[in-house]
Amino acid sequence: MSRESSGEKIMVKITINNTELEVNDNLTIYEAAKLINVKIPTLCYLNLHQGKILNNDANCRVCVVEVEGRHNLMPACATKVENGMVIKTNSIRTVKARRNVVELILSDHPQDCLTCSRNNQCELQDLASELSITEIKYAGKRAKRLKDTSSVSLVRNLEKCILCNRCKTVCSNIQTVGVYSKAGRGFETTMTTAFDTPMTESPCTFCGQCVSVCPTAALTQVNHTVEVWDAISNPDKTVIVQTAPAIRVALGELFGMPVGTNVTGKMVSALKEIGFDKVFDTNWAADLTVVEETKEFLNRLNNGGTLPMLTSCCPAWVNFIEYYYPELLDIPSSCKSPHQMFGALAKTYLAEKLQIKAENIIVVSVMPCLAKKYESTRLEMAHGGLQDVDYVITTKELARMIKEAGINFNHLKDTNFDQLMGESTGGGTIFGTTGGVIEAVVRNAVFELTDHELPRIKFTELRGMEGLREATVTINNQECKIAIANGLGNARALLDKIKKGEANYHLIEIMACPGGCIGGGGQPSYFKADQDFLAKRASALYQADAQKEVRISSKNPEIIKLYQDFLGEVGRKKAHELLHTHYQKREVEKPSE
Numbered sequence: 001m002s003r004e005s006s007g008e009k010i011m012v013k014i015t016i017n018n019t020e021l022e023v024n025d026n027l028t029i030y031e032a033a034k035l036i037n038v039k040i041p042t043l044c045y046l047n048l049h050q051g052k053i054l055n056n057d058a059n060c061r062v063c064v065v066e067v068e069g070r071h072n073l074m075p076a077c078a079t080k081v082e083n084g085m086v087i088k089t090n091s092i093r094t095v096k097a098r099r100n101v102v103e104l105i106l107s108d109h110p111q112d113c114l115t116c117s118r119n120n121q122c123e124l125q126d127l128a129s130e131l132s133i134t135e136i137k138y139a140g141k142r143a144k145r146l147k148d149t150s151s152v153s154l155v156r157n158l159e160k161c162i163l164c165n166r167c168k169t170v171c172s173n174i175q176t177v178g179v180y181s182k183a184g185r186g187f188e189t190t191m192t193t194a195f196d197t198p199m200t201e202s203p204c205t206f207c208g209q210c211v212s213v214c215p216t217a218a219l220t221q222v223n224h225t226v227e228v229w230d231a232i233s234n235p236d237k238t239v240i241v242q243t244a245p246a247i248r249v250a251l252g253e254l255f256g257m258p259v260g261t262n263v264t265g266k267m268v269s270a271l272k273e274i275g276f277d278k279v280f281d282t283n284w285a286a287d288l289t290v291v292e293e294t295k296e297f298l299n300r301l302n303n304g305g306t307l308p309m310l311t312s313c314c315p316a317w318v319n320f321i322e323y324y325y326p327e328l329l330d331i332p333s334s335c336k337s338p339h340q341m342f343g344a345l346a347k348t349y350l351a352e353k354l355q356i357k358a359e360n361i362i363v364v365s366v367m368p369c370l371a372k373k374y375e376s377t378r379l380e381m382a383h384g385g386l387q388d389v390d391y392v393i394t395t396k397e398l399a400r401m402i403k404e405a406g407i408n409f410n411h412l413k414d415t416n417f418d419q420l421m422g423e424s425t426g427g428g429t430i431f432g433t434t435g436g437v438i439e440a441v442v443r444n445a446v447f448e449l450t451d452h453e454l455p456r457i458k459f460t461e462l463r464g465m466e467g468l469r470e471a472t473v474t475i476n477n478q479e480c481k482i483a484i485a486n487g488l489g490n491a492r493a494l495l496d497k498i499k500k501g502e503a504n505y506h507l508i509e510i511m512a513c514p515g516g517c518i519g520g521g522g523q524p525s526y527f528k529a530d531q532d533f534l535a536k537r538a539s540a541l542y543q544a545d546a547q548k549e550v551r552i553s554s555k556n557p558e559i560i561k562l563y564q565d566f567l568g569e570v571g572r573k574k575a576h577e578l579l580h581t582h583y584q585k586r587e588v589e590k591p592s593e
Contacts, residue, residue: 012083017090028056029065029087030076040065040089041098041127043105043215044164045077055169060162061101062127065089073097099131107138109216110159116217123215124162145190150198152377153206153370154221154521161191161218167210174514175488177320179204191218203323205488207316207512208370208521221370221522224391225401231362231391232275238354239362240278241271242342242421245286246368246432246517247395249540253524254399255409260536262544265414270402271366272415281417282365283424285342286431286440288562289313290553292579293335294444295571297507301480306330308483308498308505311437313337315375316512318583320488325495326585334580336388338431339365339372340381342421343388344578349566350421358386365392368432368520371512380581394522423558426544426551433538434486434516435462435469438509440553442473442482447552449476463542465515465535468494470505480506487514 012025016033023032033040042063046055058075065076068086073094088094106128113119148156168180168191179202183192193202211219231239252261271279297309310332312318321328336344343365347358365372375381376389393401402409416422427443430436439462462471462482467490471482483505485491491510497503513519515534518541519526526533545551553559567575 012081012085014081014083014085014087016087023081025081025083027081028077029067029074029079029081029085030056030063032081033076033087033089038089040076041130042077043123043127043162044166046166046169046213055164055166057165059165060105062098064097064101065094066091095131099133102128102131102133103137105162106133106136107140108142109162110142111136116160117220117223118217122217141187143187143190148198149222150200151204151206151374152222153373154199154208154211154219156199157218157220158190158192160216162216163189163191164215165191166213166215167191167219170209170213173489175205175207175209175512176492177203177205177207177488180210205316205319205323205512206371206374206521207488209513211370211521212523212525221394221396222373223397224373224393225397225404228364228391228393228401231364234362237360237362238277238356239275239364240280240346240350241276241364241366242280242282242285242339242346243267243271243366244282244339244368244432244517245429245436245541246520246523246537247366247398248544249432249537250368250395250518250523251399254396255402257410259533260540262540263409264544265416266409266412267398268417269412269415270398270407270409273407273412274401274405276364278418279415280342280346280421281424281428282338282342283428283431284421284556284558285338285345286313286428287425287553287556287559288341288345288579289335289338289431290427290437290440290444291559291570292341292575293333294441294448294554296333296335297441298445298448299571301478301506308508309333311441311507311509312581313431313437314369314371314511314513314517316369316371317488317491317510319371319374319586320491320512321495322583322586324492325499328495328499329583329585332583334576334582336381336579336581337372337375338428339367339392340375340388340581341579343376343381343390344383345421345562345566347383347386347388348578349562352566353420358384362390363388365389366395366398367392368395368517368523369513370394370521372522383578394520395524396522420558423556424548425553425556426546426548427553428556429545429548430541432517432541434511435464435484435509436516436541437511438462438482438484438507441507442475442480443551444553445475447554463538465538467514482506483508485509486511486516486519488512 010025011022013022040063043060056077058078063076064073066088067074145158171180172178248264252263268279312333343363346363351358373392376392381388427440467487468485485494518537519534
C-alpha cells in the first residue's frame, strides 16, 4: 500500500526566511510558506477545487525562491519541501528575478491599462506595482492577435494572454470541456481553441470559470452595462430588473464587506437609485420554477414517465448536455430557468397588470452567470416575437454601475423589493447554492403529497459543498434516490454512470459551477482564498431561508395569485406555453478531412 493511499504523513523540518517549521512532506514550498503567512507572488498557480492544486506547472516563473545548496532558483509552486531545506523567498536575487520575468511579460503586453476592463483588477498590474516596475525595459516586436467577440457571454483577447495555463486547467480538469489548448512554438505560442475556431463554434458552455481564473483581460465577460444605461435613459421604456439569489450574498465583497454578507436591502436601494422603474426578486420566479418542476416530477414519478428527471435551471449545464449527451435530452425538466420565466411573465402578466405594452418593457436580469447572457438570446426563450429577457448583467457589472453612479453602497438604507413579482419563500432563496434547487423541489413535493404545513422542513442530507453526492429521501412513504453534482466534470461522471446503466436515480440536480451559482463566472472571484468563500456564501443563503416565514414554494401568496389570475392550473396549457422550453442536439464544428 502506498503512503498516499494509507493516509500516512511524513513530517519534515524546513526553514523559511529564518523561521523554522515542521510540515508534511507532500507540501510545496509555496504551500508551506502560506502556513506562516509568507507571500510568494505568482501569476499561474491555481488552487481552485476543494483544496486540490490544479495548476502548479511553473509556467510564469514568478514564484522563484532561493534554496540553500541549489544553484538555480526554484519555482515555489512546483518544488516539494525536503527535510533540512533552507529557503529564502525575499532575497535580492529572487526579487530581481521576479522583476525581470514580469518586465519580459509586460514587453509583449498591450499598454492600455487605463482603458482596460480589468484596470485595478488585474493580477499582472498589481504585481508590476508591487515590484515597482515603472518602465518597460525590453523593446521589440509584440505579438498581434485578433480579438474573438463572437460570443455574447465572453471575450477572448489573446494579446493580453500571458500563457499562465489557468483557463486550460479549469476548462479541462474541472469542467472537462477542453476548449483551450496551447498551439505554436516560441514567440508564436498562443492559447487557443481547437482549430482556432471562434468561441461560438467550440463546445464552450459559457460557464465563465475561465474568466474567473484569468489573471489579466485575456478573458473577460461581455459588458452589457452600456445598453442597460441607454435603456434606463429612454423615457419611452419601462425598465425592470430582477436579481438572482446568489447576487445578494456576493455583491458586498466588491464593496469591502465580509464574505457572505447578505446585502439584499442595500442592493434594492442601489438599483432604485440607478434608475430602474421596478426592482423585483428572481427568487419569486424560483418559487414558480419549483411549483412547475414539482408538478412535472410527480407526473413522471406516478405515471411511469422518464426518470431520472434533471433540474434545468443552469444554462451552462443545459449547453453541456446538448453537446455531449444528446441521447439523454429526454430526462431534463422542460422548465425554463427562473429568470427566463420571470421575463416571460413580465411581458405578459406584469404588462397586463401595469397596462403597458410588452414591447415597451425592458427586462434586465442581474445574474451570477455568464451563460445566462447566452441563454437569454436562445430563440426558444421568446414569446410573441419578444425575447423573455433583454439584457443580462453580472454581479461584477452591477457593482460597476453602482460605482459609476457614485452611489455610497455601504451607507444605503435597506429597501424592499417591489410587489406582485417580488415576494419569495425560503425555497426560492436557496436556489443559489448547490443542492438548493433539489431541496426546494423535495420540500414542495412532500407538501403537495401530504398537504401538511411543514414550515421548518429541512433536508440536511442534500446540503454540502462536495462535487458529487447522493441521498435518499422519503416522499409520501416512497424512497427517492437523489444525486447532486456541481462542476461539469462531476456532471460528466454522473451522466456516464446513468448512460451505462450503472446508477438509478429519481431526481438529479446539476450546476455547472463549483458550489452552484454562488461560484458563478460573473461573481467576485473566490479561487484566491479557498472553498470557505463558497461555504460562507451558501451559509448566508441558508440563513435567509431559515428566517423566512414561508419556506415552501407552493405557499407563496404571489404565486398562488398568479395561477388564480393568469396562468390557470399548474403545468397546463398557458403555463407550459410561457414557462417551459425544449432542447436540441448541438454539434461542434469539425474541420473537413
